[in-house]
Structures are given as structure tokens and as C-alpha cells.
Amino acid sequence: MTDAARPPRFASIAAVRDGLRDVRYLADEGIAGVVYLADRLLKPVLVEGPAGTGKTQLAKSVAEMSGARLIRLQCYEGLDESKALYEWNYKKQLLRIQSQRVDEAAGGSWEDIEEDIFSEPFLLTRPLLEAIRATEPVVLLIDEVDRVEVETEALLLEVLSDYQVSIPELGTVTATQIPLVFLTSNNTRELSEALKRRCLFLHIDYPDLDREREIVLARVPGIAAELAEQIVRIVRSIRGMELKKHPSVSETLDWARTLVLLGVESVDAEVARDTLHVLLKYQSDIAKATKELGGPAPR
Amino acid sequence: MTTVVTGGGGFVDVLSGFVAELRAAGLPVSMTEHLDAMEAVRHVPLEDRLAFKYALGATLVKNDAHWRAFETIFDVYFSLRASGFVAGDLAAPEDGSLAVAETALFDAGRSAADVEMAGLSDDELMALLFEALRDGDDELLAVLARQAVDRFAGMEPGRPVGGTYYLYRTLRHLDLDGVRARLMASGGRAFGPQSGDAGRSDLADRLAREEFDARIERLRRQIEAEIRRRLVADRGAQAMAKSLRKPLPEDVDFMHATQEELASLRRAIQPLTRRLAVRLARKRRHGRRGPLDFRSTVRHSLSYGGVPADPQFRYPRPAKPEIVVLADISGSVAAFARFTLQLVYAICSQFSRVRSFVFIDGIDEVTSYFDGVEDIGHAIHRVNTEADVIWVDGHSDYGHALETFWTRWGQEITPRTSVILLGDARNNYHASQAWVAQELAKRARHVYWLNPEPRAYWDTGDSIVSQYGVFCDGVFECRNLRQLERFVDHLA
DSSP states (O other): OOSOOOOOSOSOHHHHHHHHHHTTOOOOHHHHHHHHHHHHHTOOEEEEOSTTSSHHHHHHHHHHHHTOEEEEEEOOTTOOHHHHTEEEOHHHHHHHHHHHHHHHTTOOOHHHHHHHHTSGGGEEEOHHHHHHHOSSOEEEEEETGGGSOHHHHHHHHHHHHHSEEEETTTEEEEOSSOOEEEEEEOOSSOOOHHHHHHSEEEEOOOOOHHHHHHHHHHHSTTOOHHHHHHHHHHHHHHHTSOOSSOOOHHHHHHHHHHHHHTTOSSOOHHHHHHHHHHHOOOHHHHHHHHHHHOSSOOO | OOOOOOOOHHHHHHHHHHHHHHHHTTOOOOHHHHHHHHHHHTTSOTTOHHHHHHHHHHHHOOOGGGHHHHHHHHIIIIITOOHHHHHHHTOOGGGHHHHHHHHHHHHHHSOHHHHHHHTSOHHHHHHHHHHHHHHTOHHHHHHHHHHHIIIIIOOOTTOOOOHHHHHHHHHHHHTHHHHHHHHHHHHTTSSSOOOOOGGGHHHHHHHHHHHHHHHHHHHHHHHHHHHHHHHHHHHOHHHHHHHHOOOOGGGOOGGGOOHHHHHHHHHHHHHHHHHHHHHHHHHHHTSSOOSBOHHHHHHHHGGGTTOOOSOOBOOOOOOOOEEEEEEEOSGGGHHHHHHHHHHHHHHHHHOSOEEEEEESSSEEEOHHHHTTOSOHHHHHHHHHHHSOOOSSSSSOOHHHHHHHHHHHHGGGOOTTEEEEEESOOBOTTOOOOTHHHHHHHHHSSEEEEEEOSOGGGTTSTTBOHHHHHTTSSEEEEOSSHHHHHHHHHHHO
16 A cells, blocks of 8 residues: 555545435445445445446546546456556657757757656556546546456556556656545456455445435436335336346436426326336337236337 | 444454355455455444445455345344343453443344333234334334244244244244235225226236335345344354355256246346357457458558558458257256256347257257247247157157257258257166267367266266267356356357
């Protein structure tokens, strides 16, 4: 661990939860607890769970709540060092060398150039290095980390455990402040043990009834409590079915917004049937849900 | 933060015991994680049970599928301790604070309500239970759960009976099915639209039923927890945790899985096949470099002033994998077969060219049954009822099934085909016709055999797996998810 300790950002678990609520993110006990611990233990958080349950939003909300800058690294297949950590600005280096040729007449030596072109002005920082070098508080979001190959994962290890980046030409850059790191994963593959070991693990599942209702009430302006209640009950019912893809929280919110826009006051089977396509994205799922929710086939 | 756990010897021991139990249950907890957990609990207030639990969970459990096992062990070690047990177990003086906190916790749960309730008759208790379920009064339910265990479980100290026995006795007295029916009759419309129109109330009924089911399930869990709490007090945490030990989802044997375990297996299969697809796709894209791509190289050279500094290569266009699955669906592997069919279905959804066959002593193609079906149950039903797999007597005959396969479909096996055979190779002493496996191996790209039996049973009795196995690229024991995963990794 580096010496760059920082005063804790959060006073208590309750403070985390209240703070997140202020930015309209409703955390349950587990989420708030793990965020709090991550801050105290200076460890990254690995967030897993079904799509659309607010994994990415958690990082954004924590940044917003603590007034920190959010630095985001979107992972994809083929992500490499030069996109994640740093890169030398070749073009600028080239220019520097060419301009040196002009200077050489004036008696500059090669050593000077070499020293010069591998120095900070020629370094392009990428998200990870940027998060390490930032002087202000930073929240680093490494999104969908399961998309990179196992080999690339190793790139992250040094940053995550020691909060430092080694650049052969420059030496080791150590964090001036320890960023709060969130990694999200959709679990398309098993992450390596080494990565998991360095992180706190947080699984965000679909919220329970009460929490989802609160989320709907907080996120959808002008919705009646009664309607919200019905919506989350029907969504829970649909999640109980065997579908290709279950409705996520974001889809619940979309559905709630749709119903508010349509001026619906109470959801009955007919309304549910006509608007199910907002909630479900596969035709076979819609057909199945329609059948199970009762009433004749649509149209 | 009010109380901070000072790393006293007693607490360290309890946590070590806890970690040892996690490891015994099969969770991979490393040394670092153990230390992290020690560090983490310093930062959470001890009386906040939930925070304490999540602190341990976040540091020790790195796989969601293991959460359930963790929760059970946590309950045994930390939540359910009765006061007497803690006092005895943590006698070390520096842990006085811990023991006191534990005692207070336990006593706080037993409120005046318990005392009051002890005076009620059984019928009155049932009436109260009904009301609590109807109104969703969780606090009252917790008290009622304790009360019910007091009265109906008939627990005797030192009796070597499992918790399920007591649970069964308690639930039998409560008659929750009857309660559910009465709940539905009384307040069934409370949660849906208020309209009295009979045609529309299906939805309301469904929602009400689910709500009541959820509440009854909560009650059931509370009763179960209460019984465990008492058993822990009686026998000690270690013995209790041991008796509750269950295999992790990836270690559940396909052949002996319970209904509930099968459901969780089914959920686990989907990501596994997705992973398989992702892996194959990646393999295909990042394969060996092909010949120089002249056009692209010239295009890229422009940024270097016409010097081809960055040669581009053409990647070989990979063939799409063709998969042929042959699955035994006879009685001896029935549980496995159901699972196999789910696997086949999952594979079908990821790969475009999959052909599936099922056999007992005859063989039939069932590819079309899986085509575009949304309900796997439906497809399995069709396979079981419509597929023509019985030739003589409906006892497995691998020899005849393979021979028939070879004569009818053998021509369609190409060097791009991977053949996967699923079965225990218990041939009822028929002729093996192993030459078919040899021919398959000659013609196909790969032939794999997955056997749901433990390796120790292979080639005992009428099992002739090695007669086929010598011709296959690999014979794999495939009894649980972990082994299946290993096979997938091998394949990709």
C-alpha cells in the first residue's frame, strides 16, 4: 500500500446511504456497506449482477455524491496498454527530433533529445494513469471488465493493488491520492482469481419490492404511490417467469414513465398487455408474459 | 461508528473457525482474503449485524453462487448464537464486550410479546398468524415463528435429529397451505386494480397470490432460522455448520440433484454456453495470422509518408463450428438426460449449426424440436413423447443406436463437425459396435464423450465406456457444473 493515505470520505454506513439518496440513488444495506468499506480499506470494488440494475450508475452516483471527478475506462475486447494506461506521443516526439536536427547545427547532443522526448510533456495519459496522477479526489470506473482478455486483465493488477503505474522510461508513478475504484462485470466469463482477490465483491441483484418502489418513486416524477406499487408488483411477477431476459430496473422505470405519460391511474391486465413491449425486449417473452398475466392474446 | 472490534484473541479464533468452515464447504478463501476480512470488521459497528455480514461477505465471497452457502454458515456462526453459548465459547476476558453485545442482541429479540403470547391457545395463535400474514406484519411474524417452534417442534436437547425434521413438524401444525387458501379467499383483491369486473381480476389474483407466497416463505425462513438457532445452542456452531453443509452449485451431482438445485443449475447453464460461444468467437478472431493484406498495408502506409511501416495481415476466415450431439435419454441417466437436453437447448441458442439426436435403443433426430421454441419444458416434453427412440424393449443399446446413426446420418459428418456423445455407456451387455465410434473419429473433427457416472464406476458391470473411449478425442467425467465447465474450457 502506498503512503498516499487520505482522510476517509464517509463518516459511517448511514452517511453513505443518505448521501446516495440525496443524489437519487437508493442503496440497500449491502451496497452502502461495501462502498463504505472500500473507502476505509482503500480497496477497489468489483460489482457484478444482471444488466440494468445500476452497477455503472453506482459509480456515477458515488462520484456525484462525494464531489469527485469520474474517470471512466470502458473495456472492450482488444483493449491494450496504450488505451488503458499511457502512450508516448510519437508524432510530437518525431517533431521534436526533426526540430533538433535544425538545432544540431547549434551543437545540441543526442542525449539531450533522448532525455527530452521520454519526459512528461510527451506522455499521453490514458484513464488509469490519469486517475493515479490526479491531485483532486477521483472515482475511477472500469466498466465491463469481463470484456477484456485474461491477459489484459493483468494490466489492471498493479493499479488496483498498489495504486501505481510503472513506465519503463520514466519510472514508477505513484498515486498522490487513492482513487475510489469500481469495476463492473456482466459475468460473461469468470474473472481471474488474482483480480478478484484484490477487490471487494458486491453483487447487485434485482431490488426487492420495497426498494424498487422507492426507486420508481424517486426517479419518475409525478407518479402516484398506488401506481408505483402496482408496477413493482407486476414487475416482480414477471421476473418470476422463465424468460429470455428479465426486466431490469431501468426497464421498470421506462415502463413507469410510459404509464405516467399515458395518464394511466391503475394497471389492469389490458393496459399491462398493451405496454409490455416497453418492459420486455423479446417477442417470445412478451407472448409468454401476456399469456401468464391473464386475458386473451393481444389484438 | 460506536463499537470497534478490537482484535482480541477470542474474536480472531471465531473468525478463523468461520473461515475454516467456509473452506470446508468448498469456498475458495485465500489467506489475503482472510486478512482483509479481519481488517474489514474493524471498520463496522459490531451491533450492526447486516453491516458486519456484508463486510465479511464482500471480503470472503467472490462468487455470487456461493452467497447462499456463506449466508447459512454466517447464520450459524454469528446470527443464531444463543447467549449461553457465547458466554461459554468466548470466555476470554478481553472479549467481554463481544459476549455482552451478543447477549443483548439475543435478549432484545425476546420482547414482552413472547411472554404475552405464551398464554394463548393454539387456535388463537393460528388466528393471529393469519392476521399477521394478511397484513404483512413482519415483527409479529417473527414473534409467532418463535412461538410456533416453542409449541410444535417438540425439540429435545441432545437428540440427534436434523433441523428438517423439526421444521417439518412445525409446518405440519401450521398448515400453511390452508392458511394460503384462506388468505386468497379473504383479501385476494387487495393488491391489484380495485375494479369488480371478474374478467380483469386474474392479474389481481396473481399478484395477491405472489405476495402471500412471499410472506409465507418469509415465515418459513424465520421458523427455519429459529430452529437452527436452537440447534446451535444445543450442539455448538461447528457441529451445526457441518450438518448443514451442502455442495456448492458447481459441485451438485447432476444425477442426484433436487428440484431446487436443478433450477439453479439451469440458470447457471445459460452463462456457461454464452461463455462457450464467446470463447469460440474470440478464438476464431484472434487466431493465427494470415497472409499479408496488401491493400490495407498500403492504406496504412499513408500515415507514414508512404513507407509500409505497419504491415497488415489478412485473418483466416474461420469455419463456423458444426456440432452434433447424441444424448442417451434412457432411465438409467434420466436425471442427467433432462439436464443434457437443457444443455443441448442452450447450445442451440448460441450456435447456428447444431444437430441433436436422442437414443435409447433406437435413435431419432430432435433438432427441429428445439428450433425456435421459447419454452424448454415444452421441447423436452416433445422429445420424451414424440421422438422415436425405442427399437425393441426400451433398454439402452448403444451399439444399435450408433449403428443406426451411422447408416442414416453418417454421411453428413464432415471434417468440420464436432460430435459430442452424452451417456453412461451402460449397454445391457449388447454388442458395442465400437467401430462406429472409430469411423466417427476418422471423419469428424472431434469426438467427445461426456459420462455422468463417477470415474470409479466406469467399465464396471455393463458399462463399456472405454471400448468407445479409445476412439474419442476425450472422455470426460461430467457429473457437476465444475466438470462441465472444465470440458467447455478444454473445448475452447
